[in-house]
Amino acid sequence: MSQQLQLEYLDAVLCMMDLPSITPFSGPKTRFDDFQALHIALTYGIHWVGQFLHFHRGFLHFYEKTLREECGYSGAQPYWSWSLDYSFTNSPIFDPVYGFGGNGAYIANWTGFFGNSTPTNSGGGCIQDGPFVNYNLSVGPGTSVTSHCIVRNFNSNFAYLGNSTQVANTTKQPNFEAFRQESGGAFKPPPFKIHDSGHGMISGEMGNVFSSPGDPLFYLHHANLDRVWAIWQDMDLEARLTDISGYTSVWEPFINVTLDYQLNYSTLGPLTPIRDVMYTRGTTLCYEYI
Numbered sequence: 001m002s003q004q005l006q007l008e009y010l011d012a013v014l015c016m017m018d019l020p021s022i023t024p025f026s027g028p029k030t031r032f033d034d035f036q037a038l039h040i041a042l043t044y045g046i047h048w049v050g051q052f053l054h055f056h057r058g059f060l061h062f063y064e065k066t067l068r069e070e071c072g073y074s075g076a077q078p079y080w081s082w083s084l085d086y087s088f089t090n091s092p093i094f095d096p097v098y099g100f101g102g103n104g105a106y107i108a109n110w111t112g113f114f115g116n117s118t119p120t121n122s123g124g125g126c127i128q129d130g131p132f133v134n135y136n137l138s139v140g141p142g143t144s145v146t147s148h149c150i151v152r153n154f155n156s157n158f159a160y161l162g163n164s165t166q167v168a169n170t171t172k173q174p175n176f177e178a179f180r181q182e183s184g185g186a187f188k189p190p191p192f193k194i195h196d197s198g199h200g201m202i203s204g205e206m207g208n209v210f211s212s213p214g215d216p217l218f219y220l221h222h223a224n225l226d227r228v229w230a231i232w233q234d235m236d237l238e239a240r241l242t243d244i245s246g247y248t249s250v251w252e253p254f255i256n257v258t259l260d261y262q263l264n265y266s267t268l269g270p271l272t273p274i275r276d277v278m279y280t281r282g283t284t285l286c287y288e289y290i
């Protein structure tokens with residue numbers, strides 16, 4: 001990705017942070033907040049369920065569409081390949097000018113959002129540099145509605161989850177049920193899986209299952225998870241464009257998800273049947289990973 005396009009992407013995100021909210025949720029002030037608010041509202045219906053990967057694929061699609069159609073971005077949604085960043089704190093994605101800024105300020109004994117801190121606490125405060133240093137989120141952390149800065153707490157204990165061994169172990173799974181268990185993880189980890197890599201490495205807002213889309217890096221992390229799924233699908237495309245399993249909810253009654261299951265994006269996108277997001281190079285979506 002050229003430096004010019006990197007700046008264009010960051011500018012488009014700043015533009016979304018300037019456009020007024022269009023969702024019915026209480027709290028969000030901007031189009032950027034809207035995506036976070038939708039994710040918070042739906043948390044238990046989009047994680048640890050059969051439609052976890054599908055919902056997030058569509059979620060990224062509508063986010064990218066907003067960047068392109070309302071904020072003039074001419075490129076594609078970038079992804080963060082964790083495997084390239086085993087020494088992740090040196091990653092160029094944290095560059096203060098061409099990236100998303102670095103760690104949060106160090107706060108001794110930071111207890112985390114919902115106590116998700118670890119002994120390797122390195123930050124816990126507001127991000128210190130980068131384009132989003134002055135942005136105030138209007139929803140989160142978690143399900144609360146507060147005005148707060150973007151918080152990070154780099155945690156290298158999670159870096160191994162995104163390494164090439166972990167990714168290869170995920171893409172070698174024989175069917176969707178095994179793939180989704182290996183990529184998304186369980187309702188109550190550990191064991192942690194590749195989906196936990198970026199969330200755990202950056203932590204802070206990103207470590208919160210509800211409000212993680214408050215950190216713009218969420219979208220690069222999830223694009224890579226989506227990429228791993230697309231790579232896995234491409235290994236046996238015909239079978240894997242229809243292979244789906246899992247329940248639609250984390251609570252009873254347990255119903256098996258199907259290709260007809262409708263993904264709900266509130267006012268950020270139309271009701272989207274799962275079959276429409278199974279194929280990245282189809283008519284609803286039209287992208288591929290390079």
Ligand SMILES: [Cu+2]
Nearest residue numbers: 039046047056
């Ligand atoms: Cu999510």
